[in-house]
Amino acid sequence: MKKIIIFIFAFLPFFVFAQENSSNLEDELFGGEEDTLISAEETRSDSKSNLKFKADLEKASLTLEAKKLRIGGSLSSSMGINYAWEDPYSKKDDYLKSFKDGKGTFNTNLNGSLFFDARPVEDLKLYGKFLFGFPFEKSLSGALTVPKGTLSSNEIVIPVTVNGAVNIKIQELYTDFSVKDIAFFRFGKHAVKWGTGYFYSPADVINISRIDPQDPTADREGGLSLRTHIIIPKTQHNIWLYLLPPGQGDGFDPKYTAGAAKGEFVIGNWELGLGGWYKYKKAPRLVTTLSGSIAGKVAVFGEGVFAWGSDYTYYETDMTPAPEKSKPFFQATLGGSYSNDDTHTSIALQYFYNGFGYSNTDAAVNILDQAKNPALLFNAAFREKVQNVLAMGNIGQHYIAFNLSQNKLGTDKLSLNLFQQFAVSELEGFSKLTLNWKIYKFASMSTGPSFSYPLSSKSKTKGGIGYTLSFRLGGGTF
Numbered sequence: 001m002k003k004i005i006i007f008i009f010a011f012l013p014f015f016v017f018a019q020e021n022s023s024n025l026e027d028e029l030f031g032g033e034e035d036t037l038i039s040a041e042e043t044r045s046d047s048k049s050n051l052k053f054k055a056d057l058e059k060a061s062l063t064l065e066a067k068k069l070r071i072g073g074s075l076s077s078s079m080g081i082n083y084a085w086e087d088p089y090s091k092k093d094d095y096l097k098s099f100k101d102g103k104g105t106f107n108t109n110l111n112g113s114l115f116f117d118a119r120p121v122e123d124l125k126l127y128g129k130f131l132f133g134f135p136f137e138k139s140l141s142g143a144l145t146v147p148k149g150t151l152s153s154n155e156i157v158i159p160v161t162v163n164g165a166v167n168i169k170i171q172e173l174y175t176d177f178s179v180k181d182i183a184f185f186r187f188g189k190h191a192v193k194w195g196t197g198y199f200y201s202p203a204d205v206i207n208i209s210r211i212d213p214q215d216p217t218a219d220r221e222g223g224l225s226l227r228t229h230i231i232i233p234k235t236q237h238n239i240w241l242y243l244l245p246p247g248q249g250d251g252f253d254p255k256y257t258a259g260a261a262k263g264e265f266v267i268g269n270w271e272l273g274l275g276g277w278y279k280y281k282k283a284p285r286l287v288t289t290l291s292g293s294i295a296g297k298v299a300v301f302g303e304g305v306f307a308w309g310s311d312y313t314y315y316e317t318d319m320t321p322a323p324e325k326s327k328p329f330f331q332a333t334l335g336g337s338y339s340n341d342d343t344h345t346s347i348a349l350q351y352f353y354n355g356f357g358y359s360n361t362d363a364a365v366n367i368l369d370q371a372k373n374p375a376l377l378f379n380a381a382f383r384e385k386v387q388n389v390l391a392m393g394n395i396g397q398h399y400i401a402f403n404l405s406q407n408k409l410g411t412d413k414l415s416l417n418l419f420q421q422f423a424v425s426e427l428e429g430f431s432k433l434t435l436n437w438k439i440y441k442f443a444s445m446s447t448g449p450s451f452s453y454p455l456s457s458k459s460k461t462k463g464g465i466g467y468t469l470s471f472r473l474g475g476g477t478f
Contacts, residue, residue, distance in 0.1 A: 081106050089454070242260040307331075418432070448467070
């Protein structure tokens with residue numbers, strides 16, 4: 001198995017492609033690190049000029065328009081119901097009662113965003129984006145520690161939840177400036193687009209949040225950094241440098257300042273990316289990506305990551321910790337996408353090998369199952385185990401995701417989407433089918449079932465069946 005993994009990592013650059021998650025006004029000047037996007041029209045053409053390589057010279061050298069301020073935002077509003085039937089596949093004496101015991105929830109979605117884009121002088125940009133929504137007050141969780149001898153002979157840790165904090169978040173806040181249209185700088189909190197993956201992106205080593213495979217185009221959250229973008233003159237090659245200051249969790253200690261660098265090189269219709277990330281007492285990582293297309297029709301994308309050691313804490317079957325600091329780890333992903341305007345169909349498929357995950361997930365799944373018992377969460381040591389497992393995101397090693405969209409079903413008002421994921425190491429599958437109906441301009445409906453299920457009799461999951469019905473009511477951008 002190790003030889004196969006090394007083979008995939010070594011030859012991954014010859015099979016990979018980037019896909020773009022474009023943002024709107026925030027990347028007008030310096031473009032961010034958008035990856036190559038091939039539109040439906042471009043995939044039908046073999047012309048090299050149709051490929052829009054990121055951060056090309058013309059885009060990056062645009063000067064900022066002075067004395068201009070733009071303010072905008074968005075509002076998404078919907079409501080609906082969800083129904084969840086847990087453990088539907090095991091043998092039961094009364095299936096009707098089991099179905100009625102399922103849990104229903106009424107979901108209200110009222111989320112907004114506001115941004116400002118200020119250009120007080122030429123070659124200077126100030127940008128901020130703020131998120132808020134319902135519920136308008138959020139809960140803050142923490143722990144109250146009662147010292148030993150106060151109430152008992154042992155120290156007591158009591159989880160505490162407090163309501164009342166305003167539900168508002170600073171998504172981005174940064175400034176852009178440039179030097180002679182060669183070096184472009186960005187300082188502040190902003191997302192970094194290193195990876196090329198659609199459902200999974202192991203090369204995205206800087207952002208705070210991960211991609212949600214069920215919502216892969218959602219904005220990700222980045223941290224605070226100083227980014228330097230250097231264009232190699234008379235080429236489409238680019239160099240990206242990052243300085244990431246230590247945060248509150250590091251005690252703002254200078255030795256925890258992190259650094260990252262990435263070079264992107266255009267070779268014909270392909271774009272090669274090579275980069276690295278380092279932080280004191282953290283596992284250093286090397287990253288490789290390549291982007292292109294097959295016959296100008298099928299976009300292929302992928303990434304490879306090498307790390308020496310892992311920052312995660314692993315657990316044996318008896319729940320004893322087993323950190324891994326002195327061995328190599330690999331991650332690799334490979335996928336493709338295709339769209340056809342004539343049939344109104346689009347397809348995306350991706351495989352992800354997560355070398356940081358468990359080959360046998362029994363220990364991690366056992367910890368998460370026990371966390372369903374609220375009494376155990378009073379134990380600080382157990383809470384730490386749960387947090388360590390959740391920090392991994394993907395606890396297994398092998399994942400496959402697939403999405404099929406039919407954007408027109410006889411009429412433009414109807415569309416159908418199928419999402420499929422296999423967590424191979426966890427022996428669990430997930431399927432979701434969604435029918436969308438555009439009732440009229442300002443209202444639409446989405447509905448459909450979802451199924452999670454074991455892939456083997458050895459699986460620890462019991463699975464579940466869900467059903468969702470929701471209505472979008474107004475909303476939009478301005």
